[in-house]
Amino acid sequence: DTAVSQTPKYLVTQMGNDKSIKCEQNLGHDTMYWYKQDSKKFLKIMFSYNNKELIINETVPNRFSPKSPDKAHLNLHINSLELGDSAVYFCASSQTGSGLLNTEAFFGQGTRLTVV
Amino acid sequence: QQQVKQSPQSLIVQKGGIPIINCAYENTAFDYFPWYQQFPGKGPALLIAIRPDVSEKKEGRFTISFNKSAKQFSLHIMDSQPGDSATYFCAASKGSSNTGKLIFGQGTTLQVKP
Numbered sequence: 001d002t003a004v005s006q007t008p009k010y011l012v013t014q015m016g017n018d019k020s021i022k023c024e025q026n027l028g029h030d031t032m033y034w035y036k037q038d039s040k041k042f043l044k045i046m047f048s049y050n051n052k053e054l055i056i057n058e059t060v061p062n063r064f065s066p067k068s069p070d071k072a073h074l075n076l077h078i079n080s081l082e083l084g085d086s087a088v089y090f091c092a093s094s095q096t097g098s099g100l101l102n103t104e105a106f107f108g109q110g111t112r113l114t115v116v
Numbered sequence: 117q118q119q120v121k122q123s124p125q126s127l128i129v130q131k132g133g134i135p136i137i138n139c140a141y142e143n144t145a146f147d148y149f150p151w152y153q154q155f156p157g158k159g160p161a162l163l164i165a166i167r168p169d170v171s172e173k174k175e176g177r178f179t180i181s182f183n184k185s186a187k188q189f190s191l192h193i194m195d196s197q198p199g200d201s202a203t204y205f206c207a208a209s210k211g212s213s214n215t216g217k218l219i220f221g222q223g224t225t226l227q228v229k230p
Contacts, residue, residue: 004159031216041203043160043220055215090159096216104150105218107159 003027006091006108013081014116021076021111023091031055031096032074033105034066037088046089049074050096081115088112119143120208122221129196130229137191137224139206144187146208150218151180151191154203163204164191196228 006023013019025032033056034046048056049068063079074091094105122139129135141149150165166173166180166189173180177194193200206221 033216041154041223041225043205043218043223045217045219048215048217050215056217092159094216104162104165105216107152107161109157109159 001026003106004091004093004108006089006111008111009109010112010114012114012116015081015083017081018077018079019081019113020078021089021091021113023074023076023108025072025091025093025106027093027095027106029093029095029106030071031094032068032071033092033094034074034076035090035092035107037090037110039087043090047074047076078113081113083115086113086115119219120206120221122206122224124224125222126225126227128227128229131196131198133196133228135193135196135200135226135228137204137206137226138188139190139208139221140186140188141208141219142187143208143210143219145210146219148209149180149182149189150207150209151178152205152207152220154205154223160205193226196226198228198230201226201228 004025031050033048037043046060047066052068065077068074088110090110091108092105151163152160153163154160164175164178168184179192182189204224207218209218
């Protein structure tokens with residue numbers, strides 16, 4: 001029973017293409033995230049959705065568009081892919097909420113995107 | 117602006133040694149400090165976390181030491197094993213916010229030699 005699952009695990013594509021990464025969590029969490037891990041392993045948040053609403057957008061190019069059809073799903077669509085987009089993208093989820101202390105963030109296995 | 121600074125970048129110890137990884141933060145509003153462990157090809161997984169109302173937390177062989185006045189915290193791994201070889205990330209967040217946003221350190225690659 002995978003808690004946070006994302007597909008695909010590997011994605012190789014040419015510059016200029018459009019691609020999507022899908023994420024689903026079965027933990028009942030109210031918040032989902034996309035993080036980017038670069039070649040030096042640095043992890044940086046890109047987006048956060050709370051109950052399907054975008055609450056964090058960290059200066060990410062508008063070629064990246066997250067979509068949350070429901071609380072359990074957060075997809076990432078990337079238009080006009082560039083070489084510099086090559087990285088590992090992680091989906092994560094946690095339970096947050098006003099007045100509550102945040103709990104553990106669970107991460108998916110990652111999607112290794114290679115743009116050639 | 118790097119809000120969480122982690123050192124060292126890499127660490128090699130012998131089996132049974134006690135690797136120590138250090139982190140420093142800038143934002144005094146942070147009130148949740150987790151450590152994540154990541155194996156190659158896997159996502160980060162929570163190892164242990166601390167809130168600033170305590171100075172130390174221990175779970176099994178892993179201990180977090182927290183110094184609120186110095187804005188520093190560290191991870192100690194007692195009796196390290198080759199299976200502990202992984203990349204370790206410290207992180208910080210405003211635990212009482214509704215965003216859950218984690219600010220990560222740069223990561224430390226640990227190798228435990230048999």
